Amino acid sequence: MDRDFIIHIVSENLRVIRKESHYTQDKMAEIVGVSKKHIIQIEKGRALADWTTTIAICAIFRESTLLHKHFGGDPIEVIELTVQDVTIRPQEKTLGGHVMWKNIIEHKGFKLQRNLISKHFRILDEENYRLYSTFDEEVAHEMWKDIEKTI
Numbered sequence: 001m002d003r004d005f006i007i008h009i010v011s012e013n014l015r016v017i018r019k020e021s022h023y024t025q026d027k028m029a030e031i032v033g034v035s036k037k038h039i040i041q042i043e044k045g046r047a048l049a050d051w052t053t054t055i056a057i058c059a060i061f062r063e064s065t066l067l068h069k070h071f072g073g074d075p076i077e078v079i080e081l082t083v084q085d086v087t088i089r090p091q092e093k094t095l096g097g098h099v100m101w102k103n104i105i106e107h108k109g110f111k112l113q114r115n116l117i118s119k120h121f122r123i124l125d126e127e128n129y130r131l132y133s134t135f136d137e138e139v140a141h142e143m144w145k146d147i148e149k150t151i
Contacts, residue, residue, distance in 0.1 A: 001071075001082055001118050001135070003051055009070045010054045015043040017061050032056050055079055072100045072117030081120055081135055096128040105144060108151050112144045123147060 010017070018028045018039075025043070029036040034053055041047035049057065058075035061067060067075040097103065101113040101122075109126030121140035122133040132143045 001078060001120070003054075003082060006058075006071075006075075006079060006082060007048055007051060007054045010057050010067075011042050011048040012045075013066055013070065014039070014049065014057070016066050017057065017064050018043075020064055020066060021061060031060060070117070072115040072120075077133060078118050078120065081133055094122075094124060094128045094130055096124065097122075107148060110147055110151060112140060 014028075018025070023031065025036050025039045029039045032039070032053060033056060038047065038053075042049055058067060058079055062074065062076055064075070071078045097111065097113045100116050102116060103111050103113055104121070105112040111124045112121065113124065114121050118135075120133060120135045121137060123131045123140070123143055125131055131147070132140070134140050134143070
């Protein structure tokens with residue numbers, strides 16, 4: 001996934017995201033920090049959201065069912081990975097990946113998983129806290145080897 005893809009997903013679905021939250025175009029413009037005219041242009045397909053607006057929408061509407069469907073989970077995680085390549089820090093507890101994730105390897109409760117939609121990898125600890133995330137399969141397997149040594 002790259003910035004252009006994320007921008008297109010958000011731009012093409014802005015109207016649904018807005019309606020999912022029961023906002024008018026005026027309110028959406030106010031919340032996101034752009035003009036109503038710009039919201040209208042994006043919704044009509046005449047313009048795309050810029051990267052900053054896309055990030056704002058993903059952050060503000062982080063729990064959007066539609067965004068989760070298109071990104072295979074938390075849209076902010078996908079943006080963070082797009083920008084940083086690898087996320088190496090404990091994050092929020094997950095549900096363990098029962099819906100949009102495929103277990104690649106499991107060992108002593110730890111899991112290396114791949115998202116079925118975005119195709120990024122993550123490693124969960126035995127309590128389903130996300131430890132690492134990356135789009136790079138080789139890096140994911142290297143991280144997994146490091147974890148295997150410590151558990």
